[in-house]
Amino acid sequence: MENVEQVCHDVLVIGGGIAGLRAAVQAIDAGSNVGLVSKVHPLRSQSGMANSVNSAFRAGDSWESHAYDTVKGSDWLGDQTAIKVLCKNGVNDVLELEKFGVLYNRDKDGDYVKKPEGSGGQSFPRSTSVTDYTGHFILLSLFQKAMSSNQMTLYDEWFISTLLQDESGDRIGGALGFDLAGGKLWLFKAKSVILCTGGCGQVYQRTTNALPVTGDGMVLALNQGVPLEDMEFIQFHPTGLANSTILMSEGCRTVGAYLINDLGERFMSKYAKDRLELAPRDIVARGIQQEILEGRGIGGKSYVYLDLRHVGKEKILKYLPKGRDLAITFAGVDMIQDPVPVTPSQHYSMGGIETDINGATRLKGLYAAGECACVSVHGANRLGGNSLLDVIVFAKIAASDASKYASNANEPKLNSSIVNEEIQRLSSISTREGGSNPWPLINTIKETISKCAGMSRTKEGLSEALEIIKNVRDESGKVGVKKQRYWCGELANCLELLNLTTIAEAICTSAILREESRGSHYRLDYPKRDDNTWLRHSMLFKDHDDYRISYKPVDIQEWPPGERKY
Amino acid sequence: MKLRVFRWSGNTEHVPRYDEFLLEKDPDVYTVLDALKSIRATHDPSLAFRTACGAKMCGSCAMLINNKIKLACATPLTSFKGTITLEPLPNLPLVTDLIVNLSPFWERLFRVRPLLETEADEHQVITSEVQFLVEQFGKCICCAICFSVCPVMGRDEMHLGPAALLMNYRFLVDPRDKNYYQRLDHVDHYHGIWGCDTVFRCTDVCPREIPITQAIIFTRKALIKEKLLASM
Numbered sequence: 001m002e003n004v005e006q007v008c009h010d011v012l013v014i015g016g017g018i019a020g021l022r023a024a025v026q027a028i029d030a031g032s033n034v035g036l037v038s039k040v041h042p043l044r045s046q047s048g049m050a051n052s053v054n055s056a057f058r059a060g061d062s063w064e065s066h067a068y069d070t071v072k073g074s075d076w077l078g079d080q081t082a083i084k085v086l087c088k089n090g091v092n093d094v095l096e097l098e099k100f101g102v103l104y105n106r107d108k109d110g111d112y113v114k115k116p117e118g119s120g121g122q123s124f125p126r127s128t129s130v131t132d133y134t135g136h137f138i139l140l141s142l143f144q145k146a147m148s149s150n151q152m153t154l155y156d157e158w159f160i161s162t163l164l165q166d167e168s169g170d171r172i173g174g175a176l177g178f179d180l181a182g183g184k185l186w187l188f189k190a191k192s193v194i195l196c197t198g199g200c201g202q203v204y205q206r207t208t209n210a211l212p213v214t215g216d217g218m219v220l221a222l223n224q225g226v227p228l229e230d231m232e233f234i235q236f237h238p239t240g241l242a243n244s245t246i247l248m249s250e251g252c253r254t255v256g257a258y259l260i261n262d263l264g265e266r267f268m269s270k271y272a273k274d275r276l277e278l279a280p281r282d283i284v285a286r287g288i289q290q291e292i293l294e295g296r297g298i299g300g301k302s303y304v305y306l307d308l309r310h311v312g313k314e315k316i317l318k319y320l321p322k323g324r325d326l327a328i329t330f331a332g333v334d335m336i337q338d339p340v341p342v343t344p345s346q347h348y349s350m351g352g353i354e355t356d357i358n359g360a361t362r363l364k365g366l367y368a369a370g371e372c373a374c375v376s377v378h379g380a381n382r383l384g385g386n387s388l389l390d391v392i393v394f395a396k397i398a399a400s401d402a403s404k405y406a407s408n409a410n411e412p413k414l415n416s417s418i419v420n421e422e423i424q425r426l427s428s429i430s431t432r433e434g435g436s437n438p439w440p441l442i443n444t445i446k447e448t449i450s451k452c453a454g455m456s457r458t459k460e461g462l463s464e465a466l467e468i469i470k471n472v473r474d475e476s477g478k479v480g481v482k483k484q485r486y487w488c489g490e491l492a493n494c495l496e497l498l499n500l501t502t503i504a505e506a507i508c509t510s511a512i513l514r515e516e517s518r519g520s521h522y523r524l525d526y527p528k529r530d531d532n533t534w535l536r537h538s539m540l541f542k543d544h545d546d547y548r549i550s551y552k553p554v555d556i557q558e559w560p561p562g563e564r565k566y
Numbered sequence: 567m568k569l570r571v572f573r574w575s576g577n578t579e580h581v582p583r584y585d586e587f588l589l590e591k592d593p594d595v596y597t598v599l600d601a602l603k604s605i606r607a608t609h610d611p612s613l614a615f616r617t618a619c620g621a622k623m624c625g626s627c628a629m630l631i632n633n634k635i636k637l638a639c640a641t642p643l644t645s646f647k648g649t650i651t652l653e654p655l656p657n658l659p660l661v662t663d664l665i666v667n668l669s670p671f672w673e674r675l676f677r678v679r680p681l682l683e684t685e686a687d688e689h690q691v692i693t694s695e696v697q698f699l700v701e702q703f704g705k706c707i708c709c710a711i712c713f714s715v716c717p718v719m720g721r722d723e724m725h726l727g728p729a730a731l732l733m734n735y736r737f738l739v740d741p742r743d744k745n746y747y748q749r750l751d752h753v754d755h756y757h758g759i760w761g762c763d764t765v766f767r768c769t770d771v772c773p774r775e776i777p778i779t780q781a782i783i784f785t786r787k788a789l790i791k792e793k794l795l796a797s798m
Contacts, residue, residue, distance in 0.1 A: 439607035486576025
């Protein structure tokens with residue numbers, strides 16, 4: 001294996017967003033030697049865009065109440081023991097970030113700010129933020145903390161193309177990747193690996209997710225025999241800017257924004273008569289979609305208005321400076337004076353790599369945390385502010401476990417024929433004569449998934465999607481790099497196409513088999529929730545080109561399924 | 567409308583050139599970044615540029631657009647007539663096409679030790695005013711636009727640059743940070759705060775509207791005050 005650099009780490013973290021950085025900081029603290037690999041610079045990660053995080057530390061609040069809200073919000077598909085860990089640990093773990101540099105909003109007396117309302121589906125105003133730059137501050141502070149340690153090596157703008165197992169076959173061994181600048185191959189041996197690669201939103205046309213969010217880590221795990229859990233549950237955020245998909249955060253509704261249709265009505269009273277705009281996201285998104293379908297979108301078009309005029313200039317400038325700037329820059333609208341056109345956009349993937357309550361997958365030494373993982377704490381629908389919480393709590397837990405595992409593990413031995421196979425695969429894509437351009441195929445996937453696996457699904461639609469994706473899969477064997485250059489962006493795009501194809505297959509396969517509607521998964525042909533048959537998680541396995549699915553029960557503790565009314 | 571893009575393979579044996587692409591009217595192509603993505607998808611998949619969020623938040627897509635340094639995702643095509651020329655950021659080594667090597671930028675940022683080290687009491691009271699100050703300067707997305715526009719960076723290779731000085735100030739105003747005097751001392755030289763030309767170019771172009779020059783001037787004032795009080 002000439003021309004391949006080799007390095008060995010105790011803990012290899014793949015993905016440099018808040019999950020990856022929180023894991024790295026924790027692993028460093030536990031004494032591990034850490035390698036952090038990211039295909040974009042960590043500060044460019046999606047999680048830097050997040051707006052607030054929930055924590056039940058305030059007087060008058062309780063983690064039990066937060067846990068119940070989360071269980072109900074998940075449409076009872078969330079695993080309750082894990083949710084209790086999420087909410088209980090969240091009481092300390094969120095404020096703990098202040099020791100790394102984060103500084104949450106205070107009021108004039110120095111107390112933590114309490115917003116006027118609980119965010120979507122929350123019974124108490126527990127969202128904690130740094131105005132609307134929360135994700136950025138957490139990302140930047142954790143990055144600064146991690147980089148200050150000499151126990152960590154950052155590989156930024158490196159692409160991981162496959163995980164590798166120890167030759168014993170029963171634990172992780174590391175990963176193979178390449179430096180985007182120059183294309184040099186790197187063999188990363190690792191005693192433990194933590195996948196923190198985020199979601200898969202780029203499989204949709206209208207998504208709030210950044211361009212690099214192509215589900216890479218989910219596919220890396222799937223290819224090692226680890227199942228993807230609950231992939232049919234995709235969240236559509238109700239308020240993406242209509243003309244661009246940039247997110248208008250839930251924070252707008254938490255400070256009192258209304259959703260208005262063409263008749264000027266606050267239509268959410270029809271779909272969630274108590275919480276209205278602050279019902280969980282799947283309910284609000286479906287409400288908006290229904291209004292549009294019935295012709296009550298603004299001017300008959302496919303958007304409604306997010307109206308903050310009554311909230312007032314002072315509150316808007318205080319709580320939503322970034323949000324206001326986004327609406328001005330990308331929609332030409334100042335929310336102080338005008339209503340903002342919004343429509344649902346894909347936003348989050350509740351499903352992902354199956355992990356246990358310690359962030360461990362079925363493959364010893366392989367962990368996952370953040371949006372790419374499914375513990376499951378979000379079940380069929382995630383509440384706003386719980387994603388950052390998930391990332392903070394479970395990245396910490398996974399890293400502790402991974403460090404402990406690594407400290408007791410020997411250096412792995414890798415199977416050189418598997419490594420060579422992968423090097424061959426990459427080389428064949430890079431040097432393919434007359435290789436085709438991956439982008440038209442990527443667009444086909446996006447169009448197909450958006451049409452058939454969106455907010456409302458049918459058996460016919462999903463079958464049609466699977467047929468089209470199969471064709472894409474066949475065609476994707478012909479993509480290649482047009483010009484062999486120093487910068488390997490083209491190779492990365494070809495690999496992303498392959499990942500998106502797998503994600504598309506995973507979503508459609510899981511969705512077509514779940515014959516009920518629950519949370520964000522809505523079947524026009526099976527519109528009711530069916531707890532008798534479907535109170536269970538789907539687990540999708542991939543063996544070479546074949547998928548098989550199995551199911552496991554939901555962990556129900558003190559909260560049996562109830563009616564999901566808001 | 568024409569897009570004229572700087573191209574270089576990254577191989578020192580190849581000469582840089584400008585490629586021209588004709589842009590057709592397309593309602594989905596609204597910003598310069600949209601145009602780049604569209605060209606890459608339909609004309610030339612080897613076109614190399616950095617992008618992530620597309621929403622003015624991550625700082626990936628800073629570049630020269632008709633000789634002005636901007637974020638491509640936040641620059642609408644409608645603000646131009648005729649040809650739009652795209653070039654990589656100045657003051658930084660070139661990697662390929664519109665991608666530059668940001669190592670000099672990160673290296674300077676880490677030179678000011680941007681890390682909270684605190685002996686603060688857990689019950690230290692921090693008011694909303696103090697929090698606002700930290701937030702105002704800590705919201706820097708490290709896009710390197712200020713670094714690229716700074717005239718001092720062009721003539722003094724050792725200069726710390728606007729972003730590093732701004733980041734140092736973010737910690738100076740954070741009451742939890744225990745390194746106040748060391749931080750002042752560390753930038754007290756010609757390659758630090760005294761090298762700034764005070765031309766406000768950085769403040770003018772910052773996409774987050776951070777008053778960067780103010781951070782530098784206030785650091786100078788703090789230093790002068792400490793020296794006059796002879797507590798240094």
